[in-house]
Each structure stands twice: as structure tokens, then as C-alpha cells.
Amino acid sequence: MIKPHRDELPNFDRLMEECEYQTTTVEETPKSAPLWTSIFTGLRQDEHGHMDFVVDDELQKREDIDGTFVWEKLDDVDSKVLQVPSVIPPINYNTEYEAEGFGVSSDLDELEADRKKLIEKSKEVLEDDPEFFAVVFMQLDRVSHFYWNDKELILEWYKKMDEVLGELLEYYDFDSDEPLIVLSDHGFAEFGEGRVQTLPEETPHGTLEGDHHEDAVLITKNIDFDIDQPEDVAKAILDNYGKDYPVHENSR
Amino acid sequence: MPRKTISLPEDLADFVDENHINLSRFVQDKLRELSESEESEEKLSEEEAKEIAQKLEKLGYLDR
Numbered sequence: 001m002i003k004p005h006r007d008e009l010p011n012f013d014r015l016m017e018e019c020e021y022q023t024t025t026v027e028e029t030p031k032s033a034p035l036w037t038s039i040f041t042g043l044r045q046d047e048h049g050h051m052d053f054v055v056d057d058e059l060q061k062r063e064d065i066d067g068t069f070v071w072e073k074l075d076d077v078d079s080k081v082l083q084v085p086s087v088i089p090p091i092n093y094n095t096e097y098e099a100e101g102f103g104v105s106s107d108l109d110e111l112e113a114d115r116k117k118l119i120e121k122s123k124e125v126l127e128d129d130p131e132f133f134a135v136v137f138m139q140l141d142r143v144s145h146f147y148w149n150d151k152e153l154i155l156e157w158y159k160k161m162d163e164v165l166g167e168l169l170e171y172y173d174f175d176s177d178e179p180l181i182v183l184s185d186h187g188f189a190e191f192g193e194g195r196v197q198t199l200p201e202e203t204p205h206g207t208l209e210g211d212h213h214e215d216a217v218l219i220t221k222n223i224d225f226d227i228d229q230p231e232d233v234a235k236a237i238l239d240n241y242g243k244d245y246p247v248h249e250n251s252r
Numbered sequence: 253m254p255r256k257t258i259s260l261p262e263d264l265a266d267f268v269d270e271n272h273i274n275l276s277r278f279v280q281d282k283l284r285e286l287s288e289s290e291e292s293e294e295k296l297s298e299e300e301a302k303e304i305a306q307k308l309e310k311l312g313y314l315d316r
Contacts (some may be wrong), residue, residue: 053313059301075280078253088304089296102300104307131253145311199312208312 001158002217009158011165015182018174019221026186027229030212031198033060035185035230036136037086041067042234042246053088060087069093070237071132077241079132080125083118090136097121103138106146111139115160119167126171132237137164144188145199148210179240180221181233187213 006013015021026035028045037043037050045051048067053060065086071079071093081093083103090103100114101107115137122135143157165182172180191201194213201208218227225236235245258279260268268275296304308314 053308054305059296059304076253088308101307102304104304104311104313106307106310142311203309203312203314205310 001154005155005158008155009162011162011169012158014169015165015219019180019182019219020223022218024183024216024218024228024230026214026216029196029198030186030194030214030216032085032138032141032185032212033087036084037065037067038230039183039185039233040069040071040084040086040134041065042070042231042238043067044229044231044248047246047248050086062087062091070234071134073238073243074132074241077131080128080130081133082122082125082135083138084134084136085138090138094130095121095125104142106142108143111142112160115139115164119164122168123171126168129171132241135168137161141188144210145208148188148190150209174221177222179223179236180219181223181227181236182217182219183233184217185230187215187217189213 002009002012002016006016028034028038029051031051033053034045034048034051037048038045041048048065050060050065050067055064069081069084069091071081079093080095081091082095082097083090083092083099085091085103088102088104089099097118099105100117101110103114105111105114118135118137122133125135126133140157140161144154147153172178188210189212190209191197191199191211194211196214198212199208199210216230220227220236223236223240225232225239227233227236231246238245258275267273305314
């Protein structure tokens with residue numbers, strides 16, 4: 001959606017122009033709970049073992065995840081984190097935020113209200129100039145579950161995400177050597193287009209129009225670390241702060 | 253990191269010096285413990301958990 005519509009997405013366009021842009025193909029299961037956990041722990045799915053929001057009918061919590069998130073390792077860094085959806089409700093760190101609909105809404109008005117509220121909260125946090133800041137906007141994913149075939153609506157939501165980028169990049173100096181990472185945990189596609197099916201086409205509540213796809217967006221600036229898989233993102237962050245990062249037994 | 257100033261009575265200040273305690277780290281650890289224990293107290297009600305499960309099911313996340 002981004003490449004063919006660059007002229008309608010000025011902030012994505014700027015990032016693609018001024019930063020390193022690549023598509024990463026996720027080798028493991030392209031589902032949000034395990035992917036965001038890998039992205040922010042540096043562990044692969046078989047290492048952290050956190051694969052679903054609900055296990056044995058129990059909603060999973062932070063303490064159910066066997067791994068240390070980067071902000072927990074950055075104990076001498078002023079870190080602020082908003083809405084990492086490894087679990088539901090999503091994880092915040094050193095700041096508070098309550099998502100509309102617990103971060104798993106499927107109502108367009110509620111998603112829009114949450115997007116706007118999260119922009120304002122992010123700006124409030126960025127005003128304090130934290131040393132490490134991470135925020136996840138999940139609204140586009142939720143919309144894609146239900147409306148993937150309505151490309152006009154999907155493009156409208158890409159534009160809304162572009163607006164999010166514009167608002168937050170006001171706090172980023174493109175001429176600085178400050179590291180920046182903008183990414184998605186996965187892509188989206190019609191059912192059958194991805195390597196593995198991760199969502200059902202029918203739920204007890206109706207039909208879904210799209211499924212997660214293994215291709216994800218990755219945009220970086222001032223990152224001197226090779227990011228090939230989701231877990232490499234955490235390693236890049238930890239490496240930037242001179243911290244040790246997980247090394248796998250069978251490193252690629 | 254933001255800096256905060258704390259005041260200590262003389263006997264505690266001496267205790268800190270005598271035992272070579274890293275005061276910043278000590279206070280950070282205690283505050284972290286406190287904030288984490290408060291977080292774990294913020295448990296979801298049964299009704300909220302049910303609402304989340306229903307929303308996850310609607311999104312297709314509960315299909316197994």
C-alpha cells in the first residue's frame with residue numbers, strides 16, 4: 001500500500017527518501033503477540049515461547065512472558081514506552097495510557113478516538129525528551145482485519161498513520177545522529193497470499209477480509225546494526241546503548 | 253535521566269557512607285518494586301477480561 005501511494009503519504013515518502021527502507025520477511029509466525037515480544041526482547045519465538053494473547057482460556061500478562069524487554073535492561077536510561085501489544089491490554093513503561101477498547105477494538109470510531117488520544121499522549125511524553133521512546137499504533141491492523149478488501153478505506157487509514165508519523169517526527173531531528181526505527185510487525189494480505197494462515201476467515205462474530213502477511217516494513221536511520229528478523233530490532237536498540245543482547249545458539 | 257534531590261537525617265547519611273551504598277540505585281530499585289507491586293494490583297475485573305476475550309475473538313485471535 002505504501003509504495004504505490006507515496007505521493008499521498010508525504011511522511012512515509014520523506015522517510016523512504018531520507019532513511020534506509022527495506023521489507024523484512026518474517027521467518028517465524030507472523031502474529032502480533034510473538035512478534036512484538038521478539039522485537040522488544042531480542043528473543044526468537046521458540047526462545048520466549050509467547051505465542052498468543054490467551055493461553056488455556058487465560059489472558060496472558062507481562063509476567064507470563066519468559067524474557068526481558070529492552071526497557072527493563074536500559075535501567076540507566078530514561079525510557080518511556082506506550083502500548084506494546086505483546087499482551088492485552090498492551091504494555092506501557094514509565095508512563096500511563098489506557099487504550100480505547102483495551103487496544104483490541106474493531107469499531108472504527110473507537111479506533112479513531114484511540115489514534116488521536118495516543119498521538120496526544122505520545123507528544124506529551126516526547127515533550128519531556130526521553131532518551132528511549134517506543135510507541136505502537138495498532139489501529140491500522142485492526143481495520144485491516146475487517147476491511148482489507150475496501151482499499152479506499154484502507155488507504156484512508158494509511159493516510160491517518162502517515163499523519164501520526166508527521167506529528168511524531170516533529171520531535172525528531174533528521175540532521176542529528178539520533179537513531180530512529182519505524183516498523184510494522186507484519187504486513188497484510190488476502191487470505192491465502194501469506195506463507196501461513198494466521199487468522200480464521202470466519203469468526204463467531206462474522207467474516208474477516210484479510211490475514212497477516214510475513215512481509216513487514218522497516219525504516220531506519222542512524223542504526224549501525226543489521227536488522228533481518230524481528231528479534232534483531234531489540235539487539236540494535238541494546239547495541240546502541242552499549243548493552244549486551246541475546247545471542248542465539250544457532251545464530252544465522 | 254532526570255535528577256531528584258532527597259534529604260536524609262545525619263545518622264542515615266552516615267549509614268549510607270559507611271556502607272558504601274549507591275543511593276541512586278537503591279532508591280530506584282525500591283521505587284521500581286513499589287511501582288511493580290502497584291501494577292500487579294491493577295487486575296482486570298472478570299467482566300473486563302470477558303470483554304477483551306470477546307474483542308479478541310471478533311478479531312480472529314481466539315481461533316485455535
